Amino acid sequence: MSSRPGSDPLAPFEAGVTFLSAVVVVLLAITIPIALIGSGSIAGIGDSEACAAARPGVVPYGERDVPGHGDPIFVPGLHADASVSVHEVEVCDQAPSAAVKVAESAGRGAELALFAGFLLLARRLIRSARRDGLFTAQVAARTRTLGWFLLLGPLAAAALHATADGIVLSSAIHDVGWSTGLRTADVPLTLVVVGLGVLTVSRMMRRAVMLQDEADATI
Numbered sequence: 001m002s003s004r005p006g007s008d009p010l011a012p013f014e015a016g017v018t019f020l021s022a023v024v025v026v027l028l029a030i031t032i033p034i035a036l037i038g039s040g041s042i043a044g045i046g047d048s049e050a051c052a053a054a055r056p057g058v059v060p061y062g063e064r065d066v067p068g069h070g071d072p073i074f075v076p077g078l079h080a081d082a083s084v085s086v087h088e089v090e091v092c093d094q095a096p097s098a099a100v101k102v103a104e105s106a107g108r109g110a111e112l113a114l115f116a117g118f119l120l121l122a123r124r125l126i127r128s129a130r131r132d133g134l135f136t137a138q139v140a141a142r143t144r145t146l147g148w149f150l151l152l153g154p155l156a157a158a159a160l161h162a163t164a165d166g167i168v169l170s171s172a173i174h175d176v177g178w179s180t181g182l183r184t185a186d187v188p189l190t191l192v193v194v195g196l197g198v199l200t201v202s203r204m205m206r207r208a209v210m211l212q213d214e215a216d217a218t219i
Contacts, residue, residue, distance in 0.1 A: 052168035107164025144202035151195030
């Protein structure tokens, strides 16, 4: 494959992925040391408290004792024919143990790890395609790896985040177990569908490689 400027259509994609990877590395190199010394925070590192989000009903959420109001929250000036509801409750443990802080950071860092993993696998795939061509066994295999990562990675990240939330909630609320967070887990359906699509493309590529090999063998 020619390496002359402008002759490689995959070069801009590799440059973009490389740039994003560099940005992530630089941001982490700057923010993590700053968070560790107590200025700012990243993925919960640097915060003195540990917080988690839950839905009303999943965790105890009672009505306020406000005369004339039975709503869980009170909105001044709310019209008689209007209503208000809460979709998320943030609960914070202001004196968390080290284990709770580690759990919180792991949960918040799951999405960052997922993004970093995607960049790494995408860069490997693009570099392989530039070097060997699109329809090769190695490119098909790396496309398949990327597809499985996009399919299972978001599910694992969501489960880890939900479990971490449950650990924080159990440390802050009496009679609430760590598994409570799993009841509020959000399944990233978009990424799951994308992962399935990439796996389908990898199967098509493997089939194309097999057909090409058969065609070459008959010549």
